[in-house]
Amino acid sequence: MSDIKKIKDEYFLKLSKELDINQINQIKTDLFGKNGLVSSQFKQLGKIAEDERKKFASELNNVKDELQKLIVSKIEEIEIKEINQKLEKEKVDITLPERPFADGKIHPVSQVIDEISSIFSEIGFSVEEGPDVENEYNNFTALNTPDNHPARDMHDTFYLDEKKELLLRTHTSPVQIRTMLNDKPPFKIIAPGRTYRSDSDQTHAPMFHQVEGLHIDKDINMGHLKGCLNYFIKEFFEVDKIKMRFRPSHFPFTEPSAEVDIGYEIKDGKIIIGEGNKWLEILGCGMVHPNVLKNVNVDPGEFQGYAFGIGIDRLAMLKYGINDLRAFFDCDYRWLNQFGFDPIDVPSSYRGLSR
Ligand code: DAH
Numbered sequence: 001m002s003d004i005k006k007i008k009d010e011y012f013l014k015l016s017k018e019l020d021i022n023q024i025n026q027i028k029t030d031l032f033g034k035n036g037l038v039s040s041q042f043k044q045l046g047k048i049a050e051d052e053r054k055k056f057a058s059e060l061n062n063v064k065d066e067l068q069k070l071i072v073s074k075i076e077e078i079e080i081k082e083i084n085q086k087l088e089k090e091k092v093d094i095t096l097p098e099r100p101f102a103d104g105k106i107h108p109v110s111q112v113i114d115e116i117s118s119i120f121s122e123i124g125f126s127v128e129e130g131p132d133v134e135n136e137y138n139n140f141t142a143l144n145t146p147d148n149h150p151a152r153d154m155h156d157t158f159y160l161d162e163k164k165e166l167l168l169r170t171h172t173s174p175v176q177i178r179t180m181l182n183d184k185p186p187f188k189i190i191a192p193g194r195t196y197r198s199d200s201d202q203t204h205a206p207m208f209h210q211v212e213g214l215h216i217d218k219d220i221n222m223g224h225l226k227g228c229l230n231y232f233i234k235e236f237f238e239v240d241k242i243k244m245r246f247r248p249s250h251f252p253f254t255e256p257s258a259e260v261d262i263g264y265e266i267k268d269g270k271i272i273i274g275e276g277n278k279w280l281e282i283l284g285c286g287m288v289h290p291n292v293l294k295n296v297n298v299d300p301g302e303f304q305g306y307a308f309g310i311g312i313d314r315l316a317m318l319k320y321g322i323n324d325l326r327a328f329f330d331c332d333y334r335w336l337n338q339f340g341f342d343p344i345d346v347p348s349s350y351r352g353l354s355r
Pocket of ligand 1: 173212251253283285287307
């Protein structure tokens with residue numbers, strides 16, 4: 001029997017037995033390694049008489065292919081066996097109860113800020129932000145607020161230094177100044193955020209929220225202000241008709257200035273917006289004072305426009321029937337579970353598991 005045939009028979013026999021991966025690798029080396037049996041046969045080729053060589057080579061190649069195929073199929077067999085063993089061992093017990101999924105809730109104030117931002121962005125306002133720690137200039141001076149104005153008083157404002165140069169912003173109006181100093185007109189922005197005043201009772205908290213609005217262009221007038229607020233209030237309260245009135249008022253940064261009330265009535269203990277004979281104040285507004293425009297290098301001879309400031313907490317309380325402002329800031333998880341909102345991107349199948 002030729003050497004090739006012998007190798008083939010011997011190794012077919014070996015490979016027919018139960019082997020592990022190390023044993024197979026050893027066989028691979030024995031046959032095809034640098035000095036392996038098959039590799040050595042190839043080295044013989046040169047020594048064989050020419051008329052025999054072709055036959056020998058073809059026989060050798062066939063045996064090589066057959067052995068290699070057998071080895072590959074043996075390895076696959078072992079791998080499949082291992083996977084099956086693993087599956088058997090690591091089986092998942094689907095009868096186990098699932099773990100509770102604790103989904104968070106969106107705070108009503110965050111929810112209302114999102115709603116306000118989306119309503120105004122639909123009519124071309126972009127959303128700006130400013131820092132809670134503000135300087136005296138942006139918060140008061142640039143907004144045309146005189147030195148003796150009561151808002152500057154320590155009883156009203158949280159100052160952060162002896163010199164009264166840094167403070168917690170008392171309103172979102174300084175974002176008007178920051179925006180206009182940073183860019184060129186026209187401006188059409190809203191700026192929601194936290195604001196602070198030294199005040200605390202059932203309807204006032206030392207920290208509260210406002211949204212500022214500012215629209216400056218060459219021909220913006222009070223009619224635009226009225227149209228914009230009317231649109232916003234209807235969209236926000238999801239009603240077709242509202243009653244709205246402008247009462248003359250005074251703010252140092254607007255001239256003329258107004259406070260805006262909306263009509264409401266109470267039916268079955270619930271507030272209905274847009275009907276009835278009662279009035280509720282919801283915001284301050286006016287035409288931006290020429291001095292403010294001068295302070296931010298905008299020419300009041302060329303540009304004009306309106307501004308407004310809305311109390312966000314009040315709107316949230318009205319829309320969602322919450323009657324104590326202080327609950328907003330108590331961080332009571334049970335309260336948040338009742339008044340908070342489900343995040344929209346949590347699949348509904350997950351919701352409710354925590355409750
Ligand atoms: N900043 C005012 C406040 O906190 C609200 C306000 C009134 C803002 C009139 C404005 C405005 O932009 O034009 O009471």
